[in-house]
Amino acid sequence: MTATYLDHAATTLVRDEVLAAYGEDLRRLGNPSSVHGPGREARRVLEESRESIAADLGAHPTEVIFTAGGTEADNLAVVGTFHAAVAGTATRRAVAISTVEHPAVLDAAHWLGSAQGAEVTELGVDEQGVLDLDALTAYLAVAGERTAVVALMWANNETGAVQPIPQVAAACAAAGVPVHSDAVQAVGHLPVDFAASGLTTLALSGHKLGAPVGTGALLARRDAALQPVLHGGGQERGIRSGTLDAAGARALAIAVRIAVAEQAAEHARLTTLRDRLQAGVLAAVPDAVVRSAGADRLPGHLLMTFPGTDADAVLFGLDAAGIAASSGSACTAGVTQPSHVLLAMGADQRTARSAVRFTLGWTSTDADVDHALATLPAVLERARAAGRVGAR
Numbered sequence: 263m264t265a266t267y268l269d270h271a272a273t274t275l276v277r278d279e280v281l282a283a284y285g286e287d288l289r290r291l292g293n294p295s296s297v298h299g300p301g302r303e304a305r306r307v308l309e310e311s312r313e314s315i316a317a318d319l320g321a322h323p324t325e326v327i328f329t330a331g332g333t334e335a336d337n338l339a340v341v342g343t344f345h346a347a348v349a350g351t352a353t354r355r356a357v358a359i360s361t362v363e364h365p366a367v368l369d370a371a372h373w374l375g376s377a378q379g380a381e382v383t384e385l386g387v388d389e390q391g392v393l394d395l396d397a398l399t400a401y402l403a404v405a406g407e408r409t410a411v412v413a414l415m416w417a418n419n420e421t422g423a424v425q426p427i428p429q430v431a432a433a434c435a436a437a438g439v440p441v442h443s444d445a446v447q448a449v450g451h452l453p454v455d456f457a458a459s460g461l462t463t464l465a466l467s468g469h470k471l472g473a474p475v476g477t478g479a480l481l482a483r484r485d486a487a488l489q490p491v492l493h494g495g496g497q498e499r500g501i502r503s504g505t506l507d508a509a510g511a512r513a514l515a516i517a518v519r520i521a522v523a524e525q526a527a528e529h530a531r532l533t534t535l536r537d538r539l540q541a542g543v544l545a546a547v548p549d550a551v552v553r554s555a556g557a558d559r560l561p562g563h564l565l566m567t568f569p570g571t572d573a574d575a576v577l578f579g580l581d582a583a584g585i586a587a588s589s590g591s592a593c594t595a596g597v598t599q600p601s602h603v604l605l606a607m608g609a610d611q612r613t614a615r616s617a618v619r620f621t622l623g624w625t626s627t628d629a630d631v632d633h634a635l636a637t638l639p640a641v642l643e644r645a646r647a648a649g650r651v652g653a654r
C-alpha cells in the first residue's frame with residue numbers, strides 16, 4: 263500500500279462528490295439522444311454539465327465538446343483543424359508545435375506529417391522549457407500563410423513550466439492562424455478563461471481533476487473549423503460521434519467546479535508544500551538540480567535531476583518505501599527513455615535519465631512531504647551506489 267502519493271500529474275484521486283454523483287448517474291437509464299422521458303432526463307444532465315463547465319472556464323456552452331479524455335481532445339484539435347484547413351484551402355498544410363508537447367499533440371502532429379502530407383515544424387524552448395517566442399515570430403513570418411494550426415501546451419506535464427499563451431494567441435491571431443492549447447495540466451491549477459485566452463481550441467482531461475479516467479472535453483470557439491476524427495451518429499454537432507456520456511459529463515462538471523472554486527487557495531497551499539519539498543531535497547542532496555526553477559511553474563510540480571543516478575533505481579527505491587513518484591510523463595513511464603522534454607531543454611541523455619518528477623495535488627499533505635524528505639537521501643545513496651557498480 264502506497265502511503266505517499268506524489269504523482270498527481272499522472273492521475274489524481276476521484277473526489278467524493280464526483281463519485282457520489284457518478285454512481286447515481288450510472289444507474290440512471292436513458293440515452294441522451296433518445297426522445298423518451300429517460301432520454302430527456304439524461305440529456306438534461308448532459309446539458310447542465312455543459313453549461314457548468316462553460317461557466318467555469320469562460321466558454322459558451324456550445325463551445326464545449328465532450329470527449330473521452332485529453333488525448334482525444336488533443337487529437338481532435340490538431341487533426342480536425344488540419345483537415346478542415348486542407349479542405350478549405352489546400353495551401354494550408356503546415357503545422358507548428360513546441361518541442362515539449364505531450365505525445366497526444368506531438369504524435370498527432372507527426373502522424374499528420376508522415377501520413378497526411380503535413381509540413382511539421384517543432385519550435386524550440388529555452389533551458390527553462392519555455393517556448394522561444396522569437397522562433398514563433400520567425401516561423402509565422404515565413405510560414406503563417408500556409409499554416410493550418412499552431413499547438414502550444416498551457417503548462418508542461420513534466421516540468422510544470424507555464425507557457426506564454428497570451429503572446430502566442432496574439433501572434434497567431436495577427437497571422438490568422440488557429441491556435442490550440444493542451445491545458446490538461448493547467449485547468450484547476452491556474453486560472454483558465456477560454457474567451458479571454460484568444461485560443462481557438464483548448465483540451466482538458468477529467469482524471470487530472472478528480473473525475474474518472476475517460477472524461478474530458480475540447481473547448482472549440484464557435485468559428486473554429488474542425489473536421490471530425492470519429493465518424494458515426496453525429497453527436498456533439500457532428501464533430502464528435504459516439505453515444506453521449508451523461509454520467510461522465512456530470513462527473514467532469516463537478517470536478518471542474520470544485521477545482522476552479524478551490525484553485526486560488528490550492529495554488530497557495532501546494533506552492534508552500536512544493537517549495538518545502540524542494541528546499542528540503544536541495545539541503546540534503548546539494549547536487550540535485552531543480553528543472554524549470556526559473557520559469558513560472560505549476561504549483562504542485564517539482565522535476566529534479568540527480569547526478570549519477572538512474573531514475574528507475576530511484577523510483578524503485580521510493581516505491582519500496584511507499585512513495586509513488588514518476589520519471590516524467592506517465593504515458594511513457596515503464597519504457598526507459600530519456601525525457602524528450604529535458605532533451606529539448608538542452609540536457610544530455612544521462613541527465614535526462616536521472617529525472618524524477620514529484621507532483622502534489624488535492625490530497626497532498628505536510629506528512630507526504632515529511633515522508634519524502636525522510637526517505638529520499640538514503641534512496642538516492644543506494645541508487646548512486648548501484649550506478650557506480652553498474653558503471654564498472
Ligand SMILES: Cc1ncc(COP(=O)(O)O)c(C=O)c1O
Binds near residue numbers: 592
Ligand atoms: C499535458 C497532457 N496532455 C494530454 C494528456 C492525456 O490526457 P488523457 O490521459 O486524458 O488522455 C496528459 C496526460 O498525461 C497530459 O499530461
